[in-house]
Amino acid sequence: DSPIHAPSFDCETCDRSFGSDEALQQHLRDSRAHRQVLQTPLDVFFRSFPTFDYSVTDYDPSLPPATSYAYLREHEGWQRGEAASNDAWDRYQDALEGELRMWYGAENDLTAWHALCRAISIEPLPRSCEKAVRNTHVNIVDLIEWGRKRGNTDERVQTFRTEAELRAYGKGTGKIFRNTFDQEDSNVVLRHLLRKIFREVL
Template sequence: MSFRCGPCDRSFDSDKALQQHARDAPAHAPSFNCRPCDRSFSSDEALQQHLQDAPAHAPSFNCKPCDRSFSSDEALQQHLRDAPAHAPSFDCEACDRSFGSEDALYQHLRDSPVHAPSFNCDDCDRSFNNEDALRQHLRDSPAHASFFDCAPCDRSFNSAEALQQHLRDSRIHQQDTETSLDIFFSSFPTFDYDPSLPPATSYASLQKHKGWRRGSAASADAWARYQEALESELHMWYGAENDLTAWHALCRAIGVKPLPRTCEQCEETVRRTHVNIIDLIEWGRSNSEKKVQTFRDVAELRAYTKETRKIFSNTLDEEDGNVVLRHLLRKIFKRP
C-alpha cells in the first residue's frame, strides 16, 4: 500500500512516514503572505512585525486638495488648520472677491458702492439710493404723470379728482345734462322749476304749488320719488365707497385737508363727522367752493334737520348701499 503526498507527488510506505514528511519538509511549512509586498513569512508574528515596521504599510492620512499624505491624523489636522490654501474663504459672488473673515465680507457688502441698495424706476431705467427718492421721482416726474381725458373738451387732467372737478364745474357739461332731481321736478309741467335752487327749497315750493296735504296718496308718492332722486344724486356726486375719487369728493365737501391717500383713511377721517346729507347734495350741484356746515353731535344735526326740513330718509346703511355717504347717516327722527 502506498501513501502519496499530492503537493510533492511523492509516495511513502506508511501513513506515519507521510505525516513525518508533511511536518518536516520545507515545502509544507506554513506560509504567511503580505499581499501588497508579495512576500511570505514563516509565522504570523513575523508577518505582523513586517506590517508594523515597513514604511509601505504605515497608516496614511491624505489631504485630497493638496494631494499630500501625513503619518497621523494630528499631522493632517495641523496641516488643514495652518496651510493658507485651507484658510476659510468668504466670497462675494457679485465682485468675484474673497475675504478672510465673515466680518470683512459684511463690511465690504455694507461699504462698497457696488452693493448699495438700488431702487429702480423700470420705466425710466433710472436708479435711486432710497425708496423715498424713488417715490418722489414717481410723484413729480412729468414722465409718470397720469392723464385723465375729457373727450368732449379734448383736454387732459393729471388726476381723477381734477377731471371730476372739471366735469362738475364746466358749463359745457351742464347745458344738456339733467340729474335725477331735475327729472323729478320737471315731471310736474305746471311747476316753475329753478335748478339753481336747493332741492329742499324746490320741494317745499312744489308742495305749496300742488297743495298736497300730509298723508295724502299724491304727497306720499311724490315724497318717495323725491327720496329716490336724492339717493340717485348721492351716487352721481359721491359714488361707491371703494372709489378713492368719491371719497375725495366727500372730503373736499367737508373741508378735509390734505386729502387722505386711501379709501380706508378717508373713511376713518369722515365717519365721525355730523353733516346733513341734503347739504352735501346741494354742494355737489352748486359747484360751491365753500365747505359744507358740520355739527358737533347728533343733537345739533337733528335740530338743524328739523328746522330746515332737509330730510334724507333712505337707509343706505343696508348691505346694498354701496356709497360713501352711508357712513354719515344718522338717526334723526327715531332715537336708537
C-alpha cells in the same frame, strides 16, 4: 410701457385731454358746458311737473333741493298724508338717493372720498378720509346741494357736534333724507355718515 398704449382721459365734448381719470371727472363736474346738458336725478324729478313755476322762471336747479321741494309742495297744494303728496315724497327721496350716489360714489372710489372731504372742510386731504369723516355729523341734503354746485363754492357743508343738533337742524329746515339703508351699503356717504335720526318717515 409703450406710450401709444397708455390710457387716455379725453373729453370728447371739449376736445381736451387730461392726465388722469380723476382730473377728467373733475372737469366734467366743473365745466359749464357739461353743467348745461347734465340732467341729474333731482332735475328729472322737478321737471316731471310741467306746470311747476314758483316765480318768473321755471324750476331753478341752482336753488337748494329742499327749497325747490317746498315750492313744489306749495304749488301743487299737497296736504300731508294725501296719496299724491306721499307719492311725490317717495319720488323726491329716490331722486335724492340717485343724486347722492352721483356725487359721492362707492367706498373704493378715491374721487368720491376727496369730494366728501372737501365738502366738509377736511383739507389738506388726509391719507385716510374714512377715518377723518367717520364721526362727523352732517346733513345729507346739504351734502347733495354742495355736490350739485360741483364744488364751485368757497362755502363748506355745516357739521354738527352731536346727533341731537343734527336732528334739530333737519327738522327745522326740512332737509330730510330717508334712511332705508343698511350698514353694508357701498356708498361713501351712506355707509359712514347716515344716521338714524327720525323714528318715523316724515
